[in-house]
Amino acid sequence: MRQIDIFDTTLRDGEQSPGVALSPEEKLQIARQLAKLGVNVIEAGFPIASPGDFQAVKRIADEVRQVSICALARANTKDIERAWEAIAKGEDPRIHTFIATSPIHMQYKLQKSPEQVLEQAVAAVKLSKSKVSNIEFSAEDASRSDVDFLGRVFSAVIEAGATVLNIPDTVGYATPEEFAAFIKAIMERTKGVEKVKLSVHCHNDLGLAVANSLAAAQMGVHQLEGAINGIGERAGNAAVEELAMAIKTRRDQFQLETTINSKEISRTSKLVSRLTGMIVQPNKAIVGKNAFSHESGIHQDGVLKERSTYEIMSPDSIGADMDTIVLGKHSGRHAVRERLTELGLEIDESRLDEVFKEFKLLAERKKEVTTDDLFTLVDSQTNNGPQVTLEYLQVSSGTQIVPTSTLGLNYKDQRYEDAACGDGPVDAAYKAIDKILGIKHKLLHYALQAINEGEDSQGEVTVSVQFDGHTVGGRGVSPDIIESSVKAYLQAVNRAYERGWITFTL
Numbered sequence: 001m002r003q004i005d006i007f008d009t010t011l012r013d014g015e016q017s018p019g020v021a022l023s024p025e026e027k028l029q030i031a032r033q034l035a036k037l038g039v040n041v042i043e044a045g046f047p048i049a050s051p052g053d054f055q056a057v058k059r060i061a062d063e064v065r066q067v068s069i070c071a072l073a074r075a076n077t078k079d080i081e082r083a084w085e086a087i088a089k090g091e092d093p094r095i096h097t098f099i100a101t102s103p104i105h106m107q108y109k110l111q112k113s114p115e116q117v118l119e120q121a122v123a124a125v126k127l128s129k130s131k132v133s134n135i136e137f138s139a140e141d142a143s144r145s146d147v148d149f150l151g152r153v154f155s156a157v158i159e160a161g162a163t164v165l166n167i168p169d170t171v172g173y174a175t176p177e178e179f180a181a182f183i184k185a186i187m188e189r190t191k192g193v194e195k196v197k198l199s200v201h202c203h204n205d206l207g208l209a210v211a212n213s214l215a216a217a218q219m220g221v222h223q224l225e226g227a228i229n230g231i232g233e234r235a236g237n238a239a240v241e242e243l244a245m246a247i248k249t250r251r252d253q254f255q256l257e258t259t260i261n262s263k264e265i266s267r268t269s270k271l272v273s274r275l276t277g278m279i280v281q282p283n284k285a286i287v288g289k290n291a292f293s294h295e296s297g298i299h300q301d302g303v304l305k306e307r308s309t310y311e312i313m314s315p316d317s318i319g320a321d322m323d324t325i326v327l328g329k330h331s332g333r334h335a336v337r338e339r340l341t342e343l344g345l346e347i348d349e350s351r352l353d354e355v356f357k358e359f360k361l362l363a364e365r366k367k368e369v370t371t372d373d374l375f376t377l378v379d380s381q382t383n384n385g386p387q388v389t390l391e392y393l394q395v396s397s398g399t400q401i402v403p404t405s406t407l408g409l410n411y412k413d414q415r416y417e418d419a420a421c422g423d424g425p426v427d428a429a430y431k432a433i434d435k436i437l438g439i440k441h442k443l444l445h446y447a448l449q450a451i452n453e454g455e456d457s458q459g460e461v462t463v464s465v466q467f468d469g470h471t472v473g474g475r476g477v478s479p480d481i482i483e484s485s486v487k488a489y490l491q492a493v494n495r496a497y498e499r500g501w502i503t504f505t506l
């Protein structure tokens with residue numbers, strides 16, 4: 001069996017999904033989980049993009065071990081210097097530099113000749129080489145590039161010191177057979193190709209990202225790039241969990257193996273969905289809620305007699321077998337700690353105190369506290385303490401009345417109250433908060449999802465909000481969805497305040 005590397009770009013390309021705005025703490029949390037999942041490389045971000053991106057990449061590089069940490073940089077000095085500054089202390093740091101090589105991108109976007117692009121690519125790799133040995137070079141829009149030109153660019157960057165050559169299907173245009181033949185043609189034209197790793201990065205515009213990646217794997221590439229739940233620009237990237245499970249389940253076909261611990265897939269998918277607010281479609285392969293459900297009588301009968309009649313993978317192979325009811329309001333601190341340990345969530349005593357306090361409050365409102373509720377409690381405990389908190393909330397809404405919200409906020413141990421009307425109860429509550437704090441916002445994205453099955457589930461709201469041109473995300477969980485919405489908005493408000501993007505006029 002040949003090992004193929006998994007390069008995860010959830011925190012870079014994935015974070016470029018519209019409406020996603022992760023805080024540095026959330027990115028760190030996802031990076032830790034990706035390390036547990038067993039990916040080989042984490043592309044932690046694009047440090048030149050903003051001070052927040054830089055901070056997040058740096059924290060990940062400083063704190064996450066046992067996985068190579070990579071940062072993206074366009075093929076220019078400023079980007080490369082900044083990327084290196086962010087990852088210098090990381091485990092096996094990798095600079096990933098890129099420039100477009102297709103006629104369409106060179107002519108219209110870069111307005112450069114092919115020779116200028118080649119020169120810039122070589123200069124970028126040489127500069128990167130002066131800092132680190134592990135260098136990935138990507139030819140953006142490779143699949144629409146001239147293969148002879150690509151062969152020249154790749155040969156030149158190998159000579160300049162690149163160690164990984166990435167072939168992106170940037171616009172998701174390729175088809176599997178054609179992409180496999182394209183990889184072969186590149187290999188034939190690239191001098192020194194045997195000294196480097198080849199990689200592919202496929203987008204899903206035609207729904208072929210995973211198929212194209214696997215076709216390339218069969219041609220002998222060494223690395224597949226993707227994002228958890230397939231998130232990313234436009235229709236997203238190849239889904240890491242689909243790549244990993246296809247390779248594992250059809251080992252007979254691919255003769256490949258990855259270092260992915262498949263039992264961490266479900267947990268990773270849920271964490272990414274929760275923090276990004278990008279809801280996983282129920283019929284999504286591997287991690288969709290219905291991926292292991294059997295609805296028709298014929299199927300259920302078959303599965304009861306012999307699971308393999310309709311199941312090619314088991315739910316426990318992706319760690320989806322833990323969603324059993326676990327605890328209730330009579331459970332004590334010890335039981336909570338035991339269950340957290342079983343779930344691999346080791347937390348120190350002071351954090352356990354906080355989690356247990358929240359657990360008790362939740363158990364008062366909800367009959368059963370499930371595994372997913374516990375994960376959510378622990379996840380929300382990792383956020384910084386808020387400055388503004390909700391004291392009480394009252395809404396009136398329905399048909400034939402104007403939705404109104406009255407709420408009380410706590411700021412520095414004082415209560416502030418006001419009321420507002422809106423298009424709906426959430427809008428009214430957000431307007432009341434704005435009135436109290438003297439701020440203005442633009443809501444870019446709002447997503448509500450149930451944490452688990454059944455009527456007793458908690459509602460989780462993720463928002464992405466703009467304050468004076470700055471985008472920030474927030475998340476809130478509660479059995480009451482208006483309360484979750486308010487908590488999510490307050491988290492975004494607190495983060496914007498921490499970063500100095502808003503001030504309060506109380």
Ligand code: KIV
Pocket residue numbers: 013098138139140141166168169170171201203
């Ligand atoms: O899709 C793409 O081409 C990219 C590159 C930066 C690798 O994301």
Ligand code: ZN
Pocket residue numbers: 013168170201203233
């Ligand atoms: Zn991409």
